Amino acid sequence: MQKIIDQFADTIRAAAGDNATLLIRSGGTKDFYGNRTANPDGSEGRVLDATAYAGIVDYEPTELVVTARAGTRLADLETELRKRGQMLAFEPPHFGPGATLGGCVAAGLSGPRRASAGAVRDFVLGVRMLDGRGDDLSFGGQVMKNVAGYDVSRLMTGSMGTLGLLLDVSLKVLPLPAAELTLRLPMSEAEAIDRMNLWAGKPLPVSATCFCNGQLTFRLSGAASAVGAARAVLGGEEVAEGGAFWQSVREQTHSFFQPGKQLWRLSIKSTARPLSLPGKQLIEWGGALRWLIADPHDDADTDAVRTAIRNTAKDAGGHATLFRSDGPCAAVFHPLPPALMNISRRLKEKFDPMHIFNPGRMYPEI
């Protein structure tokens, strides 16, 4: 495996020497996500295929920690965990069979269990990476509590490959719940928002929520007795194929997510009232995540629509991402205030001084 790392480092140094850029890619399942990367002259960057560096390095179920190489398929990793009764509690979306651990961490996306269990960044304990000089660096570790040095591991999470190439990632894992039950109640959007927030303020084993088409679907997870007791309190009709339902929300195969349309992701305060924006919405994470299929009129000014969506998210305490669109886009992520952009730019300079990695994938400046 060291040979592969050496090859990666050579590729990085060669790119630096040639003034070229690298597009880090493994399964390509998240190619759609983020801005299109480009060289300053508009040409495509070289692809750095990270899939070869794969495999689980260390997994000790009783330590609740797994360390795997970034090219490891997410599906393989989750299968190994499941064999030992454990899981990635943040339920990362795969968006295709080729999804890898590296892509999952770089994209920083989490699924239905996020509001109750935490996000991918909450489970990352350590990373080994190559920076823009091709230097092999390790941060964090394989233990839950570690305050030695700045938390570079979490900084790497969700950085869209703009700061370095991930090699190994250590993650905290959790046991699979003993029992799970999915229930459904009809109600209005406003009622659903109230209900989800009310539940989250009580010691209830609610592990996922989804409001769509006048139905609040929710999942209870935990000890069988606790799930049973909560069901008696919360009510609702049992959804027979609960697992499949959450899988469809996680992977965006649910009928709400129509391909070919603009899909916005608004991450906002959970208590924000129903958002008045043109299009359909699906709510997750106890109200804190609102998916919007934007449906502007044909003659609508697209810039005005975007501005309205961004402002709505900002007013609701959060931010909006153009998660999927019909064509390449250069402004996927919510604009950063100048002070934060300055710091982000300086961090980019430190990790990747030659701007080799995924230039522009997050923001044009980084």
Place this chain on the structure above:
Amino acid sequence: MNSLELVTRLRTFLPSEAVLHEKEDLRPYECDGLSAYRQTPMIVVLPQTEDEVAQILRICHASKIPVVARGAGTGLSGGALPHAEGVLLSLAKLKCILELDPVARTARVQPGVRNLAISEAAAHHGLYYAPDPSSQIACSIGGNVAENSGGVHCLKYGLTVHNILKLRVLTIEGEALEIGGGGLDAAGYDLLALMTGSEGMLGIVTEVTVKLTPRPEKAQVVLAAFDDIRKAGDAVANVIAAGIIPAGMEMMDKITTRAVEEYIHAGYNLDAAAILLCESDGAAEEVAEEIQRVNEIMMQSGAIEIRTSRDEAERLRFWAGRKAAFPAAGRVSPDYYCMDGTIPRKNLALVLSGIEALSAEYGLRCMNVFHAGDGNLHPLILYDANRPGELELTEEFGAKILQMCIQAGGTITGEHGVGIEKINQMCSQFKTGELEMFHAVKAAFDSDGLLNPGKAVPTLRRCAEHGAMHVHRGEEKFPELPRF
């Protein structure tokens, strides 16, 4: 600018009692919870508003004066040790709870608010702030952010980094940054995580929005005694293997058990080589089910005695002993030095037998208390500073324990921070390239290196020269605080 000029300048916008420069006024600020390190600052400022903090920073930045932030000063690694030519910036007067939203389950507070005060304010909504460092009655939330503080419940409920949503931070230039947001994530790099645990090196936190957690319906604890510390370690692994994430899982060795039992009378088994406390919380049905399973696992793991708390009073009594471990060490020894390594739990027996061997080699007793769920080990080396040479031996012993933690795949600090205390051990844990990157991250926020200079990350030169370790005794500055 000399100190009198600076005082005059600061008093143009701060009341005179908020700018301290007389020797006797500076003395209370010369150390934090790690009192072996002392340094009088040039001046101390006690601003009351964010705007005052910003003005202080702008002046210091313009005149290249170092700034060391301080909350309640309970830290155990000397992170708030003042700088001789610098300003000690106390945030203790910024202590308002600005907003508490019981529906959204958040609280927006100033950095000087005490950790426990947040839970107290949220209590009547059935909510609390989950991280519970042992000093929680005194320590401030700003300091918790700086150290990424944990507590005995962090395996299940997370550290500070998992329980905050947003920060307002002033840069050394006095510019305000809003990091994080009202949702569960924010656009751009995860600067919220980067700020958390950065030991006052990157910016000054002026506001923290924390997540509040619903208070569990019930909590119950199992107290199990083992005749072999390995069996206790296996019992912990067996609990986890059974798919249980305990709310708390704590271990004490025999010498600790005896020391605390004499002091607290918690009813611990004095013949035990190790005592394990395993707490379950949640819905009543869930707790009942989990406690039943924990009992079975303890029995199968070879416990010689198992007791389950029958009521809240008994639960607190079982915990009282564990929480009194540090003061108990102070009772059985004139001095003790607290270490803070974290190891993969599977290496517990290895590390403990290593500590035992070192204990014999150095002729110094060592009590071991262990956050067993998350692998965070606190060996307490007992010594007498009045005996010539014993402090030096203690330092050497401690350094070897940290070295052993690194070799066992762990880290030199689980929750106390690097500060000034463990700065030399950073040279062992990280390679040159990583230390250089830490300096680069610091420079991205504070290019002149004015915020808390000399802490947390050693210079490469220091690492090159680092031969003798300068680790001092962990004399307790706050003897009244529980330390666990």
